[in-house]
Amino acid sequence: MTTRFPKLVAFDLDYTLWDLWIDTHVDGPLHRDKNKVNEVLDRHNEIIAFYKHVPQILHRLRAAGVTIAAASRTSAPNLARQALNLLLVPPSASHSDEGPTKAIEFFDQLEIYPGSKITHFRKLHEKTGIPYSEMLFFDDEHRNKEVEQLGVTMCLVRNGMDNQAFEKGLAEWRKRHPVETVEDTTLACIYTGGTAACVCAGRLAAADPSLKILILEAGPHTKDLPVHVQPARYFRNLTSPQAQALSFQVGRESAALNGRKPIIPVGNCVGGGSAVNFQMYTRASASDYDDWEKFGNPGWGSKELIPLANKTETYQVNSDSSKHGHSGPIKISGGGGYPTNVSAEYLAVAAAYDKNREFLDDVADFGECNGYGRWHKYIDQKTGKRSDAAHHYIYNQLEHNNQLIVRDRCRVARVIFDGLRAVGVEFIEDSSSNAASGDATSTQTKSTQSHAATTDTVSLRALASKMIVLSAGAFGSSDTSMGIFRSRSQKPKDGRK
Structure with a gap:
């Protein structure tokens, strides 16, 4: 079973993320005592700090690829933004050797101004294109339940944001929005996300930007992550217990190895082996x-x-x-x-x-x-920096080519055939890994790991009009191919020939 998250999670600020009204209890300008983590002071040395579990929750959401937003009706928006810019979030427990991150860098959207929360969420919907049903909102004021008329799920936070309130909100959202099988029938081509797939898909996207191309990768994203772009960090992928950019293929016992089994590390991330090898x-x-x-x-x-x-x-x-x-x-x-x-x-x-x-x-x-x-x-x-397939064929095109789509943590379950022709894939969206990579900006902590077994599985189907390209490496391609003969009798719902 895997963890399913909303596509967007929004937080109120006052008495939700921190324990004060920033427009009442705080006088600017704000300042930070050097690099002190999770503490900002106003001119009277009033402390502004996140509730204890907030940093962990922010790390967890960013690792899962969730869009994070702030939605506040404060009458001191500039002061609120300044606080978010000065507050330093400590690194996740599994990456304590890394430096802190500015809180504002966790937020993809900021809707901070007086007015109705309905206005805030309409703006969020307009800017992101995310449906209201895929939004979860945490707020300490009951009056803001009005956003539910839009289809947003709101969770009332009574004593500040903590893990219990977070899990309660997730559970309520999942209850209202049970897992459904979703189909995308607009794709031209589907690739898996290893080294060769990135090269092929990237070249095709550059040659014809009008083609809608989907890349499915079982592992995490690697974009701009230190463990992947900084050459000297390559060994972290092998040694870190939290590393998820590698999988290990274990062979049979061999007399040539004194009865031992060969263990072969294989790239399990966007870019495949080119993102984790020794360069x-x-x-x-x-x-x-x-x-x-x-x-x-x-x-x-x-x-x-x-x-x-x-x-x-x-x-x-x-x-x-x-x-x-x-x-x-x-x-x-x-x-x-x-x-x-x-x-x-x-x-x-x-x-x-x-x-x-x-x-x-x-x-x-x-x-x-x-x-x-x-x-x-x-x-x-x-x-x-490391020169790999993901950054030089795929990530460098994503900003200007919205027809090129990369979905990480999506494991292909089977290839769908219509007769002898491959027409699509069925895949599982796996967000339970909750980490972008072994040295990513955020990873799953022990407290979040325990929730994976209690949540659901997202099954999706994608159909392509032109081709399915199976390029999942020497091991992954053959493993996926084993399901081909079992799937040939399955037809897509549109009955295409």
Whole structure:
């Protein structure tokens, strides 16, 4: 069972998030004592602070991808905004090594001005397009129940916002809006969200922005998260107990491993392995590709594949190299802006240790081998960031292409067939993971984990008019394919041929 959240959760401010009326009890200007967490002072040193559980609730909502809004009728809107801007929210319990975040950064929408809460929610609906039935509102004043005439679910908060009030509100919203199967029949193409899928979907979206393309990813988003974009954090995906950007495939016991089982880490996030690997730039020899073609795969030789490989990259190591691409989205470099002589020392030792091997300027030129050289990386030399498929094919298009849709934490259950033609997928929306990634801005804490078993499952169906592309990695694609033969007798509700 999985946790289902509304698409938007809104909070009143006074006596809902903090224990005062900001237009009555507070005199500006406000200030913060250095980097003190969850405390702001006014000119008389009156303390403004969130209730104890509010930071945890904000982390939980942001991790689940919920739009967070403030809806307040205070007559001191500027003071309220200043308080939100100064208040620092501590990191989630699982990421205590990270710094605090400004409270205002958690809020996607701010409707803070005098007037009816109905006006606030009409504005929220107008700005976000989210239906009122997908909105949950927490407020301490009973008179604001009037928003329910719009279809909003309101939960009365009597003693400040805490986990109990939050769960009560969620339970009431779920009771009013039971899970339904939803269909989207406007899609042209559906992809899964690994490395190859991001490349293919991104190229198609760039070539024809009018196509509505859906990318379904079983794992979390990776956009701008430190564990994915900062190269040195790559190992956190393997070692952090809270990391969710990897899954682990366990093989059978092998005598070659002294009876142990091989464990293979696999990318489980938007961008797949390119978002979590060790960023080492590796290409096969041209002869390997030629062997593919030789053994019955025409069009898979080095002559056809090398130009495609070069098309993806910008080789920043040597702009004159004819063996590499120089205008692609993926950047290849020596790896970072802090030059050291460690690699030179290593190569000098290697040359002295094994004089029969020569130094190679390029260990990935599709031909040279059995030598020593610098191992380049999927890192942008100019920005110092990881160069992955998600950020360079998908995320860079989302702001200007609303036809390209990415849904994370959606696990494909089966492929829907009409006869021998794949026409859609059925998938499960899984928001119980409640974390964007191992080093994300927010993750699920122990107290929120206990609620996953008490909530429901969202089953959705998406139909595509042109194609279904199954690109879920070596393990995921074959696993999903196992359900294909069982699903061929299932027809879409519109009865298309």
